Amino acid sequence: xxxxxxxxxxxxxxxxxxxxxxxxxxxxxxxxxxxxxxxxxxxxxxxxxxxxxxxxxxxxxxxxxxxxxxxxxxxxxxxxxxxxxxxxxxxxxxxxxxxxxxxxxxxxxxxxxxxxxxxxxxxxxxxxxxxxxxxxxxxxxxxxxxxxxxxxxxxxxxxxxxxxxxxxxxxxxxxxxxxxxxxxxxxxxxxxxxxxxxxxxxxxxxxxxxxxxxxxxxxxxxxxxxxxxxx
Amino acid sequence: xxxxxxxxxxxxxxxxxxxxxxxxxxxxxxxxxxxxxxxxxxxxxxxxxxxxxxxxxxxxxxxxxxxxxxxxxxxxxxxxxxxxxxxxxxxxxxxxxxxxxxxx
Numbered sequence: 001x002x003x004x005x006x007x008x009x010x011x012x013x014x015x016x017x018x019x020x021x022x023x024x025x026x027x028x029x030x031x032x033x034x035x036x037x038x039x040x041x042x043x044x045x046x047x048x049x050x051x052x053x054x055x056x057x058x059x060x061x062x063x064x065x066x067x068x069x070x071x072x073x074x075x076x077x078x079x080x081x082x083x084x085x086x087x088x089x090x091x092x093x094x095x096x097x098x099x100x101x102x103x104x105x106x107x108x109x110x111x112x113x114x115x116x117x118x119x120x121x122x123x124x125x126x127x128x129x130x131x132x133x134x135x136x137x138x139x140x141x142x143x144x145x146x147x148x149x150x151x152x153x154x155x156x157x158x159x160x161x162x163x164x165x166x167x168x169x170x171x172x173x174x175x176x177x178x179x180x181x182x183x184x185x186x187x188x189x190x191x192x193x194x195x196x197x198x199x200x201x202x203x204x205x206x207x208x209x210x211x212x213x214x215x216x217x218x219x220x221x222x223x224x225x226x227x228x229x230x231x
Numbered sequence: 232x233x234x235x236x237x238x239x240x241x242x243x244x245x246x247x248x249x250x251x252x253x254x255x256x257x258x259x260x261x262x263x264x265x266x267x268x269x270x271x272x273x274x275x276x277x278x279x280x281x282x283x284x285x286x287x288x289x290x291x292x293x294x295x296x297x298x299x300x301x302x303x304x305x306x307x308x309x310x311x312x313x314x315x316x317x318x319x320x321x322x323x324x325x326x327x328x329x330x331x332x333x334x335x
Binding site: 013014016020035036037052053056060064071072078083207211215 | 236246247250251254255283284285286287288290292293294297300301303305307308312
């Protein structure tokens, strides 16, 4: 019975696969009017940055990015509320390894430097808030594994502020441009460069906080978990 | 067949593999991996098709970049949920069946 189900599932997947192959093929070789890269390169002069992907992310389609950081914040809040730990930063989880400690003293500042460079580079070459946030979060993971104290991960205003900062600043810019300027998230001429840099800086911090707190939120010790399960 | 179109078709194969996995596999972690495979396949298809049509397309690349970040956050959240489920229910799959305990 189980074998038959598996075979029919395989057949179903194969059929769907062929439908997708056919549609992919027909999309690839049927001409359509209009080219998005052309439109982007035409509008690049107004975007305030030199790199097309950053321009799309934080200017032309900044609405997507705003919603994205919103999704990230919600995921982090849900993750933290799942973690039944008294504190996300528990000294009991720290390890003490002389080699890791020495390595970290070199690595952590360098990784901060790389993250800072990535934010700045995003304006004219591949880089930007998300890459920098990922590097920053990786630094946090390394610090946590190496046993560096990270007081800001304790539940409190600092953690909340860190999580929400990027979204809040982004939303604030959006609302101000809506009230003072033309439309929601339509940057006034000439200010785009600075607004994008401001948003990217705070986005980097928040993305790093979100990823790090999701990493930390995975419950580590079993003891309080099983007790709670029996209640 | 350009390399870009090859990417798109590779993405299609990944998507179908993931779809098969998410239905056929029992273990929740494997389901999650299969789900991620589907997502990666979709990203490959999007980027590959767009590049095949009109070269490097910043709109699609930005879209996929957004998608990757959301996928990472969703995966992390799913892992937290799966761990919590494991702690509370003591099981690694949604249905209780005979093969459950035997799986690594």
